[in-house]
Amino acid sequence: DTGVSQNPRHKITKRGQNVTFRCDPISEHNRLYWYRQTLGQGPEFLTYFQNEAQLEKSRLLSDRFSAERPKGSFSTLEIQRTEQGDSAMYLCASSFTRANVLTFGAGSRLTVL
Amino acid sequence: GQQLNQSPQSMFIQEGEDVSMNCTSSSIFNTWLWYKQDPGEGPVLLIALYKAGELTSNGRLTAQFGITRKDSFLNISASIPSDVGIYFCAGQLSQGAQKLVFGQGTRLTINP
Numbered sequence: 001d002t003g004v005s006q007n008p009r010h011k012i013t014k015r016g017q018n019v020t021f022r023c024d025p026i027s028e029h030n031r032l033y034w035y036r037q038t039l040g041q042g043p044e045f046l047t048y049f050q051n052e053a054q055l056e057k058s059r060l061l062s063d064r065f066s067a068e069r070p071k072g073s074f075s076t077l078e079i080q081r082t083e084q085g086d087s088a089m090y091l092c093a094s095s096f097t098r099a100n101v102l103t104f105g106a107g108s109r110l111t112v113l
Numbered sequence: 114g115q116q117l118n119q120s121p122q123s124m125f126i127q128e129g130e131d132v133s134m135n136c137t138s139s140s141i142f143n144t145w146l147w148y149k150q151d152p153g154e155g156p157v158l159l160i161a162l163y164k165a166g167e168l169t170s171n172g173r174l175t176a177q178f179g180i181t182r183k184d185s186f187l188n189i190s191a192s193i194p195s196d197v198g199i200y201f202c203a204g205q206l207s208q209g210a211q212k213l214v215f216g217q218g219t220r221l222t223i224n225p
Contacts, residue, residue: 004155031211042117042201042215043156056211091155102213104148104155 004105006092012111013082020078021108025094032075033102034067035091036060043091049075082112119202119216127224132189134219136202144205145178145185146213151198159200160187189221197223
């Protein structure tokens, strides 16, 4: 297992389009997190799954954002009707036991034109 | 919301120098973590601290969990070129909390 994998690494889209990011966590990890990181800032929590259940969502996750983890393995983050303010790095992380020992993926960078 | 204030925002040092950075908050944190992020990559965990007053080392890195539980520092001794990057502190507000709150980062640049 090579760690947390995220695809695509880069996505450029026009405002109003929908985009979807995929995260494949470390296989034995049951917890999966999505964070957003804008330029010059630290990551901000978006949402968290334990197995297939989405247990917590940040207020940052507007109704245009939806995350799923259908079989408790990989996860997708979809952004509908993208806006320029959605431009950021979307980071996925996973963990097995304590929430604080997170292993992050390399991220998916979104640019909305 | 809860914020972590990290300082300095950036550091420019000579190779071989020691580095010190810190993180403070008005809130009490249950856990403090230090991550390093290289360009185009995700953060990588350096050190995790679980108890107030705890001092932990990882090679040339040393971090401490403040006794007030509202601050933490990270020291790097004898810096080398591969230490270049952005260092983030992160905290967990309570034992059951699943999210981490991150600081704004300290960008470290090393002149050879």
